[in-house]
Amino acid sequence: MDIHPAIGRVIRRFETRAPLTDLDLAAIRALPFTYRTLDAAAYLIREGEPPENCALLLSGFAYRHKVTGEGERQILSVHMTGEFLDMQNSFLDVADHNVQALTRMEVALVPVPALRRLVETHPLVGRAMWIDTLIDSAIFREWIVNVGRxxxxxxxxxxxxxxxxxxxxxxxxxxxxxxxxxxxxxxxxxxxxxxxxxxxxxxxxxxxxxxxxxxxxxxxxxxxxxxxxxxxxxxxxxxxxxxxxxxxxxx
Amino acid sequence: MDIHPAIGRVIRRFETRAPLTDLDLAAIRALPFTYRTLDAAAYLIREGEPPENCALLLSGFAYRHKVTGEGERQILSVHMTGEFLDMQNSFLDVADHNVQALTRMEVALVPVPALRRLVETHPLVGRAMWIDTLIDSAIFREWIVNVGRxxxxxxxxxxxxxxxxxxxxxxxxxxxxxxxxxxxxxxxxxxxxxxxxxxxxxxxxxxxxxxxxxxxxxxxxxxxxxxxxxxxxxxxxxxxxxxxxxxxxxx
DNA sequence: CGTAACTTTGATTAGTATCAAAAATGGTGG
DNA sequence: CCACCATTTTTGATACTAATCAAAGTTACG
The missing domain is CATH 1.10.10.10 (Winged helix-like DNA-binding domain superfamily/Winged helix DNA-binding domain)
Known part of the structure; x- marks a missing residue:
């Protein structure tokens, strides 16, 4: 029984990506986190900031974007309930794009150090998360094609x-x-x-x-x-x- | 002493990404691989194929691309000596884009199962490689902005x-x-x-x-x-x- | 119920694409 | 080493997609 249905959804997704053991699952469930509710348009992280938390989206929608020097915005992806919003930033020193709430949304904020420890001690969990980010990449690539051609x-x-x-x-x-x-x-x-x-x-x-x-x-x-x-x-x-x-x- | 200077380059890059131990380094050096030389325009992998090897580019240039239904090509990224060409595909079931030689190039082909074993037994190596793919992602995102705005x-x-x-x-x-x-x-x-x-x-x-x-x-x-x-x-x-x-x- | 945000429409313009063809370059075999 | 052919670069003329500008409707919300 998970605290929130979105967590069950994540775990089910991870299980399709790597053969997780009960220990892996327990470690995921044991991650420290804080709940937060954000209004539409609130920023989760801004370009240039160091990533402190990795957010799991429990309800609502979010999106990533960058703004050009001319002030034009380009949305990079849209995210929905059950997705991690910050793995693209969490393992790098500084965020290179903004993550913003599209609708009012609930998130579980996991401190980045805890996440790093988890993937270090549980390689299969790391692999599942890695694959998650690889699929994000695949979607970025398709967006390049979409916008370019x-x-x-x-x-x-x-x-x-x-x-x-x-x-x-x-x-x-x-x-x-x-x-x-x-x-x-x-x-x-x-x-x-x-x-x-x-x-x-x-x-x-x-x-x-x-x-x-x-x-x-x-x-x-x-x-x-x-x-x-x-x-x-x-x-x-x-x-x-x-x-x-x-x-x-x-x- | 490494077999090829590009391997030293990769190891140095990895060391900036995660605190690797001597055991980690030894495991990287112990990876099985086969050399190959490819002519310009040769395909390393095509969209739709299952990834069997992960190539490290030893010399030359390569690029990723997709082709639309209309037959228009969109290049997604360009890669240079010392970069891995296939991590974006290697942990997924099927390649979603093409990787092609831009110039004549030499590669070291590492079988995917060996790579998967490496990252499972050496989490820090996995983290370094993960970060490599996250930087690829960051570049994809910037390309979306470039082409879009x-x-x-x-x-x-x-x-x-x-x-x-x-x-x-x-x-x-x-x-x-x-x-x-x-x-x-x-x-x-x-x-x-x-x-x-x-x-x-x-x-x-x-x-x-x-x-x-x-x-x-x-x-x-x-x-x-x-x-x-x-x-x-x-x-x-x-x-x-x-x-x-x-x-x-x-x- | 009033106001700000969003959607819709029309007219005009700008930036790139398209088409076509010539010039330059590079690689290959004799 | 040269001649030839394919590829690439360059140029000009024209067409078209989407941007811009402006303003009127419409919807959502406090």
């Missing part, structure tokens, strides 16, 4: 496909519907476009009969065509455990 | 700054000069632009007095202005050991 319609379609699959794999969405707690400006910052253009492209996706929207809820009408327009293949997500059923990804 | 001139300037600093940190360049073994088409694929436009922007960088070029050699004339045009800060490279002197990065 796809036109606006594909870019947005691709993003919507990724969210659909990740939310479904995490058990946070079903029936081809999900709540996407991002403004059009944030979608623009995630795709390297402007908010105005996102608005038009979102319309276009509706006109083409691929999705419908009701406020921030997205419903996928034609998954196959959305995938095709978005040039989306799920391979880079490396979802191996609970294979999604509704949206049946091409491997 | 900077105009063509900045993008290319940024790329040239990154290469300058990484090559210098690796002891492969000095005096603000380096050999960049990429065609303009490859530069285009790295920046999400077209080869024609790269040609024009490269000229513009020359006209502005920031660089000069002689074939594939780049000479940086005005580092400060190049950095400023490229909106470049070295933080994301997490170069902590041998701090570069000539190009003195802003921390």
């Amino acid at each position: 796809r036109d606006a319609l594909s870019r947005l379609a691709h993003l919507l496909c990724e969210f659909a699959l990740r939310l479904e794999a995490a058990g946070l969405a079903a029936d081809r519907r999900y709540e996407l707690p991002m403004t059009q400006e944030q979608l623009a910052d995630a795709t390297g476009l402007t908010a105005v253009h996102i608005n038009r492209v979102l319309k276009e996706l509706g006109r083409l009969g691929l999705i419908t929207r009701d406020k921030r809820a997205v419903e996928i009408i034609d998954w196959d065509r959305l995938r095709s327009v978005g040039d989306f293949s799920a391979r880079y997500l490396h979802i191996d455990g609970g294979t999604p059923t509704v949206l049946a990804p091409a491997r | 900077r105009d063509a001139l900045s993008r290319l300037a940024h790329l040239l700054c990154e290469f300058a600093l990484r090559l210098e940190a690796a002891g492969l360049a000095a005096d603000r000069r380096y050999e960049l073994p990429m065609t303009q088409e490859q530069l285009a694929d790295a920046t999400g632009l077209t080869a024609v436009h790269i040609n024009r922007v490269l000229k513009e960088l020359g006209r502005l007095g920031l660089i000069t070029r002689d074939k594939r050699a780049v000479e940086i004339i005005d580092w400060d202005r190049l950095r400023s045009v490229g909106d470049f800060s070295a933080r994301y490279l997490h170069i902590d050991g041998g701090t570069p002197t000539v190009l003195a990065p802003a921390r």
Whole structure:
């Protein structure tokens, strides 16, 4: 029995990544942590700061971003319940990007030294966490492709496909519907476009009969065509455990 | 005494990342491997294949890339002597991108199972390697920003700054000069632009007095202005050991 | 119920892509 | 060592995608 359902979710995910022993599991559960609730838009860590805690997202959404010298923001990834938010920073001396709350969110903050000790004494836990960060990397890579080589319609379609699959794999969405707690400006910052253009492209996706929207809820009408327009293949997500059923990804 | 200077380079880098013991070092040196020489453009691994070896680049350059459904290529990163080419793939079931030789190159191929055993029995080595992959991630993130939010001139300037600093940190360049073994088409694929436009922007960088070029050699004339045009800060490279002197990065 | 944040629409512009072709370079075999 | 061919670089003309600017609607929220 875990303190919070998100912790059970993490442990189940780790178990698909490395053959953890009971001792490993006990060590994870024994990690010290402090609860915290953050309002939407609160910063978990800012670029340039030394990482002190590694946050596990217990509820809500978060995102990583950087801001250019011109003041333009680029969102680097979006994170959902059950994911670690700071492993990308925790083993480096200084954060190279910002991590911010997308919605109000609850986190469990694990002090970085405790985390380092854990992975040193429990190599398999370290491997599971390492793999987690490698999958983050795989998603970063796909975002480079998305922003670098796809036109606006594909870019947005691709993003919507990724969210659909990740939310479904995490058990946070079903029936081809999900709540996407991002403004059009944030979608623009995630795709390297402007908010105005996102608005038009979102319309276009509706006109083409691929999705419908009701406020921030997205419903996928034609998954196959959305995938095709978005040039989306799920391979880079490396979802191996609970294979999604509704949206049946091409491997 | 190591078999190859690149191995000494790797070990020195690892030592800055985790406090390795003599046993750790011995275990690294005891890794089984096979030498191989690959011609330019040869594939080390293709998207969709299961990773069997993890290659250490002993000499030459390599790059990662993906190809969209439309057939457009996006280069994800460029790698130089002394770097591991496959850790991003080795702990996952299937490669999600291609790794290809940019120049003729020599590699030491380490079988993945041996690598997995090493990191399981030597957690500090695992941590050093993990940090290596986290720095790869940091570079991926910066590339998302570069391609997503900077105009063509900045993008290319940024790329040239990154290469300058990484090559210098690796002891492969000095005096603000380096050999960049990429065609303009490859530069285009790295920046999400077209080869024609790269040609024009490269000229513009020359006209502005920031660089000069002689074939594939780049000479940086005005580092400060190049950095400023490229909106470049070295933080994301997490170069902590041998701090570069000539190009003195802003921390 | 008033105000700030967000979405939507229209008109215009800017930055890159595209297309086409010539010039330069590099590598190879004779 | 030269001649040839493929690759790469360069240049010019034109087209198009998405940005920018501006303003009106709409929604959420205290």
